[in-house]
Amino acid sequence: MAAAGLLAGLALGRVELVAVAAPFALAAVLAPALAREPRLQVRLDLDRERALETETVNARIALSAEDAAHADVLLELPSRLSADGDNPRAIAVRAGETRTVELALRCERWGAFGLGPALVRVRDPLGFFAWEGRLGGTVPLRVYPSVEALHALLSPLETQVFVGNQVSRTKGDGIEFADVRPWAPGDRPRRVNWRATARRGDLWVNEQHPERNTDVVLFLDTFTTAELGMRGTLDQTVRAATSLAHRYLQRKDRVGLVSFGGFLSWLLPASGARQLYRIVDSLLQVDIVLSFASRDVNVLPPRSLPPKSLVLAITPLLDPRTGPALLDLRARGFDLVVVEVSPVPFVDPGERELERLAYRLWRLSREATRTRYRHAGIPVVEWIDGVPLNIPLEEVASFRRYAVPARA
Amino acid sequence: MYGGVLAYVLAHTPRAIEGTGALGGLGALVLVFALVRANAALVAWPVALLGVAYAIALVVHGSSVDDGAPFVAGGLFLCAELASWSIDERLGIPAERGVVLARAFALCGLATASLAVAALAVALAAAPAGAGLAWTIVGAASAVAVVGVAVALARKAQEAARSRLH
Incomplete structure (x- = not known):
């Protein structure tokens, strides 16, 4: 514009046009003269690397500059995190000074995130030039799903040999009374049931149920998910798995994890707090990986599914590859329970008649699938978004109380 | 600012008011459009259009030097800078007081220097050469x-x- 003005002034012989072009020419000359490539040091820190959902984590972005600079600072956040405070923000950094931008990050949803590097843009004093960059490195943040309080857990049909908190169905040394039987050589006198002995005239002794632990395998179907906004079946699956793992491990049981989907992963059953962290860290990595490869339980290592273990399958029953795998597990004699994470709340029935018909047919086909499982002796309960997990677990418990365990 | 410069140009050229008015009006529309759409690339066009209108006014007006040229220059420059600032504000990046003050000082300094340079250019034209x-x-x-x-x-x-x- 300055050049055009000067040329026009020369061509028309008007000094006023030169005068009009002069400010623009002045700015065009001054700006590069004053502009210096900024030398910034940026460091990104979090006050902690682990947090629970709804908690707040403080992020600090420290900027130091060799020369004075005005910087726009933005910390890009995943959709599951939000910042309380201005992000981005324009700050002034004096030469040799270190300025800190503090952001309170609200952990809206669980997940494993890598925060940073921060986006920094520095302008020259006249705003003609801008330098942009990603600075400050990346820091990890793990947001764990909140744990739902479970009042009762499913008891397995069979327990393991190690001591635990689960009353075994077998008889042995324990606390819970099981039965009385005639005395036999080797029985300790303290086990004699004196009332029964007095009534029958012979020595009778008490029998107890021993307290044993159980192996629980959380079998997650990660083939596909139904989502609406930030909620979905995968989200519910992870929440349920976290709550169940937490509660079973509290009960001194061994818990394992199988993520059965496009990407296959597993954790061998173990107990203790460390196993809880392993499981939760593994759950944070769970994602839907689109794959057309067929899968069956043969691809799993045998140790990931120990004999006599209780297999809790958490599935939306959306992918046709899940059904045969579950029936296969049942056929192998595993104590299998299916918690169906209902995708129905996340599906729009549609407006048109044809869409509604398809929706009804889809729901009927789901009901047929459930019936097929029940006929195979597999308890299936539907867990709808918003309903506490206790309710479907109690449904399974009542089913198992009255149903005769089937032997495949 | 743009309106002030346009009014000056129109007042300066009663004989070619249609042409200069049309150019200035078109420039005003482009400026409004640029501000509404937050398109910084368009800001130069209204300034250029008003500059062309001023050039027409000068040619029509005659051979005498316009003493108000430094103010037209300063006005056009400030108009462009303020429009750019306005569009930057639309990005919604909250700025510290220090950043805003520094930009305001830089703009004031540049505007003053521009006025001085433009006045110098006009003054030099009056010098015998x-x-x-x-x-x-x-x-x-x-x-x-x-x-x-x-x-x-x-x-x-x-x-x-x-x-x-x-």
Whole structure:
């Protein structure tokens, strides 16, 4: 514009046009003269690397500059995190000074995130030039799903040999009374049931149920998910798995994890707090990986599914590859329970008649699938978004109380 | 600011008010559009259109030097800068008081310097100087030099846009 003005002034012989072009020419000359490539040091820190959902984590972005600079600072956040405070923000950094931008990050949803590097843009004093960059490195943040309080857990049909908190169905040394039987050589006198002995005239002794632990395998179907906004079946699956793992491990049981989907992963059953962290860290990595490869339980290592273990399958029953795998597990004699994470709340029935018909047919086909499982002796309960997990677990418990365990 | 400069131009050229008014009006529309759409690339056009309207006014007006030219220059420059600032504010980046003050000081300083340079240019025109081929060559060389500087700056601006902080 300055050049055009000067040329026009020369061509028309008007000094006023030169005068009009002069400010623009002045700015065009001054700006590069004053502009210096900024030398910034940026460091990104979090006050902690682990947090629970709804908690707040403080992020600090420290900027130091060799020369004075005005910087726009933005910390890009995943959709599951939000910042309380201005992000981005324009700050002034004096030469040799270190300025800190503090952001309170609200952990809206669980997940494993890598925060940073921060986006920094520095302008020259006249705003003609801008330098942009990603600075400050990346820091990890793990947001764990909140744990739902479970009042009762499913008891397995069979327990393991190690001591635990689960009353075994077998008889042995324990606390819970099981039965009385005639005395036999080797029985300790303290086990004699004196009332029964007095009534029958012979020595009778008490029998107890021993307290044993159980192996629980959380079998997650990660083939596909139904989502609406930030909620979905995968989200519910992870929440349920976290709550169940937490509660079973509290009960001194061994818990394992199988993520059965496009990407296959597993954790061998173990107990203790460390196993809880392993499981939760593994759950944070769970994602839907689109794959057309067929899968069956043969691809799993045998140790990931120990004999006599209780297999809790958490599935939306959306992918046709899940059904045969579950029936296969049942056929192998595993104590299998299916918690169906209902995708129905996340599906729009549609407006048109044809869409509604398809929706009804889809729901009927789901009901047929459930019936097929029940006929195979597999308890299936539907867990709808918003309903506490206790309710479907109690449904399974009542089913198992009255149903005769089937032997495949 | 734009309206003030436009009013001055129109008042300066009653004989060509249709042409200058149309150009200035078109420029005002483009400026409004640029501000509404937050399109910084369009800001130069209304300033250029008003500059052309002023040039027409000067040609129509006659040979006497317009003493208000430095104010027209300052007004056009401030108009462009303030429009750019306004569009920057639309990005919604909250700025510290220090950042805003620094930008305001820089703008004021530049506007003052612009006014001074424009006034100097007008004042120099009043000074007695020779005419002839030599002056014409000097003027043409200056114009070519300005174009060269503009090209060099454009190249540097492109490089700066590509460069990354590290």
